[in-house]
Amino acid sequence: MAPRQKSDRVTIKTVAEDAGVSVSAVSKVLRDAYGVSGPLRERVRASMEKLGYRPHAAARGMRGQTYTLGVILPDIHNPFFTDIMSGVNAALERTQYQTLLGIGQSSLGAQQEVIDAMIDRQMDGIIFIGPRMPPPELDALAAKVPMTIIANHSPTAQAYDTVNNDDFLGATLVVQHLVHAGYRNIAMLSLDLPPIEQLQVTTQRELGYRQAMEDAGLRQYIKVVMSEQTPRAIQAAARQLLRSRGRPEAIFCWTDFVALEVLSVAHELGMKVPGDLGVVGYDNTTYCDLAQNALTSIDQSGQVLGLQSARLLIERIKGRTTAEHFVVTPRLVARNSSQPVAR
């Protein structure tokens, strides 16, 4: 490697010499530790400012904290994660912490790699979004590093905190809204995954859907179609569903991304939305608002989820050992795609 920045780096030692104090003293000031007088603190602060000192993260990682939080996303595709990130960053605004993202690329191997990479790099904590991992492994992971999980229901977990919206309720809202608008034959398009019962967000939404359908006396119309996450697979599933004999009047999609594909397929098949078909998504991402989509969706406030997860994580890093499980109440945002239809 080309030689860079030899001895010109401003270290804690440089600052100490400049301020005329010991290295330990500077370290104390840096860490806001006990045992520094006001004047000394000021003198050190001034020197740091003057010299443009920046702490060396790797060196910190050797001993104490790195002040780095890892965020693991299942993929960057889903625009919902943008909201979460902005919440996380907002919570970290006036702290020393910085976030670094890792992308799980949906594949399980990549997910494990990202996790290992973050542990190797001594992240102080991890915010894990939509983990695809059985609870024992999550516990094992939480034993190694403080962790908060978003979008995974495990209300009894003690080793880590969780932040969720009430997916069961959200799905209920969708069904009630559609029923109220006059739809009866309502199908659900969900995610095809090796199911880790009850924990997955999609499972909760499915349960909510089923329950609400039953409560509305629509048991005979219950239909859940599973599909992989790829556009091609989603389109195929939607096409099959819309061409089938008992064609649904409305489709509830587990996430907006899927709903957009359904709109596309409906469009291709010459179906009007609404009119020939009602569509509802989940997450209320920015694309819902576009007039060509006008997609009714459930807002679970990614901002709040992100903010809370960062808050909980820092609490845990600071020493809390009991678990907290934060739940946001979702809310339906009605748009054109689920307008009432005369039948």
Add this chain to the structure above:
Amino acid sequence: MAPRQKSDRVTIKTVAEDAGVSVSAVSKVLRDAYGVSGPLRERVRASMEKLGYRPHAAARGMRGQTYTLGVILPDIHNPFFTDIMSGVNAALERTQYQTLLGIGQSSLGAQQEVIDAMIDRQMDGIIFIGPRMPPPELDALAAKVPMTIIANHSPTAQAYDTVNNDDFLGATLVVQHLVHAGYRNIAMLSLDLPPIEQLQVTTQRELGYRQAMEDAGLRQYIKVVMSEQTPRAIQAAARQLLRSRGRPEAIFCWTDFVALEVLSVAHELGMKVPGDLGVVGYDNTTYCDLAQNALTSIDQSGQVLGLQSARLLIERIKGRTTAEHFVVTPRLVARNSSQPVAR
């Protein structure tokens, strides 16, 4: 912080003891350095495997490399970046390197923070996408850490490599395509930024647009409208443009994200696309393919851009000091939004 992993960590020393060799020997094996015999290498490898050794990134950062590459994105919104990331990861597949993402959140302050954070964390190199930074600062940054830039034209820069598509050509293709389809009054919707002349991708696209319009004898129709990146601002600009007296027959948008908003506004105003208006985007993101958008766009192959940038960056880390500037030839993907219209 709660006490975790005390002495149970497997370090290079543990491996050395297990294999019955010196610490230095293990280090040599790790680094593939000169001066290790085959048998010793095997013995050490076996021990590492057996003990599940993982190198401590922070410790490495103190002396040598961290094997971590930073990728800086201007925002996560733009789905185009997904493609870039998958290219980057593909290039790093069988190497020791890992990527970590930082998000610039569009704001300049955040951008600087992310850069600092990455330097503090001793990233071996940085892939900087769409930097908002004048050349002298880029040079200064490149002096501190090996760097490759995507989406910023500075073909004479020596301190860093660049990877781009030919934005000038791409814009030309758009205009030629629209002209061929019968459009004459073609406006461009571009990004409002403190311009760093010529370097910005948008500037290049503007220049290409202007040149192509002139070449087509449409000088009198040249019109570039600038707007900020927020949905609200884009919508306002589009609305104003579409309501103006010399209303354009077609709009060329500097990126798909903007084009989707334009489609939305046209939709709201009751205009048909195509028919009343032609729209073309840039980047050929997944959303273009949805039937409700059917957006004609320029494909600049984010995959290739990502792959090349990772390749170049590693070359630079390994010692190359001359600059390379890689340019991809863009290609137009025609969809419904720019269909010929009888006039």
Add this chain to the structure above:
DNA sequence: CGTTCTATGTGCATCGTTCTACAAACCTGT
């Protein structure tokens, strides 16, 4: 059988922090 050379393996200083143990200085209250 020395001498020189090469290949292989080791010892240890080093990187920039943190933090424990300790020294020094300063208060108190008798």
Add this chain to the structure above:
DNA sequence: ACAGGTTTGTAGAACGATGCACATAGAACG
């Protein structure tokens, strides 16, 4: 004035790698 306590500052040993400088053992040669 002195024991005891508190506050403020310092010395120096870690942390887990890297990589230079060196030791040692054979090999090759005259």
